[in-house]
Amino acid sequence: MLNPLNPNPPLSRRSFLGTAAAGALLTTAGCAGFGGGGSGSESDGDASLTVTWWGDASRTELYDAALALFEADHEGVTTRSEFADLGPYLERMATAAAAGNLADVLWMRDTHVGRYGAGGSLLDLSEYLDDVIDVSAIGDAGIASGTVGDGVFALPTHYVGQALITAEDVLGAAGVSGGDIATWDDLAAAAREAADPSAGVFGINDPTLDDTHRHLEAWIRQAGGELFTPEGTLAADPAAIEEWFVFWKTLRDEGVLPPADSQSEANGAGWSGDFLVLGTSAMRLSSTNHFTIVSGLTEAPLGLFSTPALADATDDWWFFPPILISAAANTDSPEVAAALIDFFINDAAAADVTRLNQGAPSSSEIRDGLTPDLEGAETAFIEQISREMEQPARPFPIRPEGSEQFNGALTRIGEEIAYGGATVSEAVARLVSDAAGYLTAE
Amino acid sequence: MTSTATQPAAVHAPALRPQRRPWRRIVLHGIVLLGGIAMVYPLLWMVASAFKPESDIFSDPGLLPATFTTENFTQGWDALGIPFSTFFLNSFVIAAISVLGNLLSCSLAAYAFARLDFRFKKTLFAAMLATLMLPFHVTLVPQYILFQSIDWTNTYFPLVVPKFLAVDAFFIFLMVQFMRGLPRTLDDAATVDGCGPFGVFWRIILPLMRPALAVAAIFTFIWTWNDFLGPLLYISDRELYTAPIALNAFLDSTGASSWGPMFAMSILSILPLFLVFLFAQKHLINGIATTGLK
Numbered sequence: 001m002l003n004p005l006n007p008n009p010p011l012s013r014r015s016f017l018g019t020a021a022a023g024a025l026l027t028t029a030g031c032a033g034f035g036g037g038g039s040g041s042e043s044d045g046d047a048s049l050t051v052t053w054w055g056d057a058s059r060t061e062l063y064d065a066a067l068a069l070f071e072a073d074h075e076g077v078t079t080r081s082e083f084a085d086l087g088p089y090l091e092r093m094a095t096a097a098a099a100g101n102l103a104d105v106l107w108m109r110d111t112h113v114g115r116y117g118a119g120g121s122l123l124d125l126s127e128y129l130d131d132v133i134d135v136s137a138i139g140d141a142g143i144a145s146g147t148v149g150d151g152v153f154a155l156p157t158h159y160v161g162q163a164l165i166t167a168e169d170v171l172g173a174a175g176v177s178g179g180d181i182a183t184w185d186d187l188a189a190a191a192r193e194a195a196d197p198s199a200g201v202f203g204i205n206d207p208t209l210d211d212t213h214r215h216l217e218a219w220i221r222q223a224g225g226e227l228f229t230p231e232g233t234l235a236a237d238p239a240a241i242e243e244w245f246v247f248w249k250t251l252r253d254e255g256v257l258p259p260a261d262s263q264s265e266a267n268g269a270g271w272s273g274d275f276l277v278l279g280t281s282a283m284r285l286s287s288t289n290h291f292t293i294v295s296g297l298t299e300a301p302l303g304l305f306s307t308p309a310l311a312d313a314t315d316d317w318w319f320f321p322p323i324l325i326s327a328a329a330n331t332d333s334p335e336v337a338a339a340l341i342d343f344f345i346n347d348a349a350a351a352d353v354t355r356l357n358q359g360a361p362s363s364s365e366i367r368d369g370l371t372p373d374l375e376g377a378e379t380a381f382i383e384q385i386s387r388e389m390e391q392p393a394r395p396f397p398i399r400p401e402g403s404e405q406f407n408g409a410l411t412r413i414g415e416e417i418a419y420g421g422a423t424v425s426e427a428v429a430r431l432v433s434d435a436a437g438y439l440t441a442e
Numbered sequence: 443m444t445s446t447a448t449q450p451a452a453v454h455a456p457a458l459r460p461q462r463r464p465w466r467r468i469v470l471h472g473i474v475l476l477g478g479i480a481m482v483y484p485l486l487w488m489v490a491s492a493f494k495p496e497s498d499i500f501s502d503p504g505l506l507p508a509t510f511t512t513e514n515f516t517q518g519w520d521a522l523g524i525p526f527s528t529f530f531l532n533s534f535v536i537a538a539i540s541v542l543g544n545l546l547s548c549s550l551a552a553y554a555f556a557r558l559d560f561r562f563k564k565t566l567f568a569a570m571l572a573t574l575m576l577p578f579h580v581t582l583v584p585q586y587i588l589f590q591s592i593d594w595t596n597t598y599f600p601l602v603v604p605k606f607l608a609v610d611a612f613f614i615f616l617m618v619q620f621m622r623g624l625p626r627t628l629d630d631a632a633t634v635d636g637c638g639p640f641g642v643f644w645r646i647i648l649p650l651m652r653p654a655l656a657v658a659a660i661f662t663f664i665w666t667w668n669d670f671l672g673p674l675l676y677i678s679d680r681e682l683y684t685a686p687i688a689l690n691a692f693l694d695s696t697g698a699s700s701w702g703p704m705f706a707m708s709i710l711s712i713l714p715l716f717l718v719f720l721f722a723q724k725h726l727i728n729g730i731a732t733t734g735l736k
Contacts, residue, residue: 033532033598033682050678056694057522082678085693088670095675099587101595271698273500293698297497 046076047333049340050103053081054089055357062357066350070343077336097121102328104337107358108154110145110322114232115401117148123327124151128338134346137363144395145322156322157344158359161288161385162214166303170194170201170282178283178303184219187283187308188251194282195256203256205275205284206263208248208414213407214321215285215307219244221394222313231441232400238432245417245424252418260418271297287321288381289359295377304380306388316392320385323358360385402438409434492705499701515710518703522691524680526707529688534714536601536673536684537666543605544613544662545655551608552617553643557629567618574611578671586675600676601669605662613658620654620729621647657729660722664715685711 053063060083067079082103084092090112096102102121116122129135129152135143138156146154164187166178174193181187191203207215217227219240226235251257258266258275266273271290275281277297286294291304309317325344327337343350351366356374360382361367367386374382413427422430491499492514494507502508519526554560555567589600608614624647632642648655673684683691689711692704719726 033535033677054696056699057691058700059694060691061523080678083691084674084687085690086695088674088690091671092675095583095586098583099590101586101590269500270695270701272496272701278501297698 047336048078048080049105049331049333049336051079051081051105051340052089052093052103053083053107054086055083056085057083059083059357062354066344066347066353069347069349069353070340073343074336074339079340100330102330104331104333105325105327105340107157108146108324108326110324111399111404111407113146113154113324113326114148114398114403116326117146117151117153118401121329122153123329123331123334123337124153125155125327125338125341126150126152128334128341132335132338133342137365138345139364141393141395142322142362145398146324146326148398154324154326155341155345156362157325158323159320159362159385159389160323160359161320161388162218162307163286163288163291163384164283164305164307165276165286165291165294166283166305167276167279167281168301168303170279170300171303174282176282178305181305181308183311184247184308185311188247188256191251191256191283192254195254197255200280202258202275202281203251203283205266205281206248206252206257206260206418207285208245209260209263209267209411209418210414211267211407211411212287213410213414214287216241216244216410217319218307218317219310221317221319222310224314226397228397228400228403228439229441230397232402232439233441234406234432234435234439235397238428241431242424242428245414245428249417249424260415263418264415276302287359288385289356291381292356292377302377304377304384306384314394316394318388318391318393319396320389320393322362356382364389400439402435402440405438406435488705489709492702492709494702496700496702499705514702514706518692518700518707521700521703522680522683522688524683526685526688526710528681529683529685530711530714532598532682533667533684533686533711536598537663539598539602540605540666541659541662543602544608544610544658547606547608548610548613548658549617549648549651549655550643552614552621553639553647555614556618556621557626557642557647558639570611570614573609574615582671582675589676595676596678596682597676598682601666601672610658610662613662616657617651617654620651624650653725653729655729656722656725660718660726663718667711667715 051063051067053059060081063083064081067081071077071079083089090109093102093106093112093116097116097119100121108116108122113122125133125146129143133155135155142156143152145156146152164178164181166181168178171178171190171194174190174196176190176193178190181190187204193203195201195203207213220227220236223237223240225237225240229235248257252260257263258281263275266275271277271293274284274294274297276284277294279298279300285307288304291302295302325341327334327341331337344354345361346363346366348366348369351361351363351370352373355370356378361370364386367382371379371382371386409431413422413431416422416427417424486505490505490507493510493512494502495509495511495513498507498509551570555563555570585600586595589595594600594603628646628650629642632646637645668686669684670686670690673687674690677683677687685707689704689707692700692707
């Protein structure tokens, strides 16, 4: 970098000062963000745990309060919480897992536990079951929902279910009651009755444009099938998937469903822009726990009912997607992490704080303990889940790697069909052939 | 156009103009205005929504709130248990240091590429341009592992230290282009007067490249202020959150998001950008026009 004319240029005083000042500003800026980083754990029973979940500030307030209870019970243990909305949360988790720097205890999606469990990022909880983590109240089904291969890499803290939410006044005006809807045919008939396109009222929201497709999975299980094989490939009968999309396409063509563009726009606006909340739709399929959200946003009377079934449905189709909790393989304090997992599953005082924020508690004891304190929508929600959990349920295969991609592909073909870009059979054929590429047996 | 063709037009022009011009102007202005309204509508909608009660945001589509409230602002300000001013200050500190770092390091690197001769200059320049084309996500994980191994996670170092190492190839390229337009005779004159390479840079080049520096400063500020992924990955303490990360805390895609407070705080968080752009607009356009970027 030398100038041939002047090999040894003197460094001027001004330029030197300028550079030095910049360096000084960087290193000594009196700002908290420039202190030492990281948080190691100390020995001798002292531990410092990082705990992370997805959600917003209001969820964090509840879970921070629960963590404070845990700290009070466990001397020498300090916790630090992190949170982000689901999308960024998963992005951060992917990066942190790649770097072996996952939070000690973290909430896990059922759609991701397969990948992270098999990838060695999560702590195998098998050796802590019974000793540290009491699993008596969540049962074998609970353990199975976090079992990947031979290891238990996650346990459910909560469950969500699938439900039908109705705007009783809109349905009632058409002379229908949500309680009479038992089958998908009943649902279609009720939606047709309630729809009044001239008044801008739709019979039911279009579920094929949603970003999760658990009602389709219910449909497939009711028909005796499964979405995925235990090996991680696609198990669903393409004909059953086609029937699902044809069912909704028929209603859409009749004007019973909202037009595709209005539905997409409403989905983008979140709950406050939902047609059911706005009073312009009679029904929607939802997660059961969404009932509490919808109830908080509208004054209109709402009904909560079980997902309709096929006329000849198998009786053990019921399933409950779990909200899982895991510990990181890279944690320095696996014992304490396991104790914290037990705390979030079994501690009544913690449940008293976090309540139904993430769904229905996985522990039947905790659920029963909470019920007397609940009111209105919360009671309806937890009673429905508890009632449905008594139904026979055959095993629910764990989401394989690629299941997220499959979920996204379902949304995409749903849009293509709704916007008229492809016929149902074309779209489903493509879905199935594409899935063969990314849903592969281990 | 030939001169014979233009001449009659020029003769007739004074008579024609008063009649033709207003029409064309009105139509053109109308089109521009419509385009402008379409562009600014989402912003206006956000401003209007920030002053509506939560329940009206999606049910009352009008731009004038039926019920006017400032509750979203008061609620949003303290929603995370830490006043939002902390997040603004954090964002500001990071943005200010980043601006300083980028101006210093990128101008030095650009000077080397534009004026000095050294081995592998062309190869290195090509490599620098290649980093411009590399998607951010490719380097994300290795970078994270690097910063984690030196215990820099949960500090601002990963966000600002790279700026002092001239990693923003875009600005280097921009400044190289600008420097190439400066006459070399000035360098030579300074060298004759006893300036070394650094002296030439500091006394001649830097003062002359003010427009390019302004562009780099403004863009760095805007990009750092808006950066989401960087702080998301590296910052976990709530006290250290930047404004975009704090805004994310209003969102719950699996439940009910607090749109009102989020819109209110979003408005506050775009104010600095708005002001920066407003006051620096002249330099920005000047800088872009003189660096050959179009």
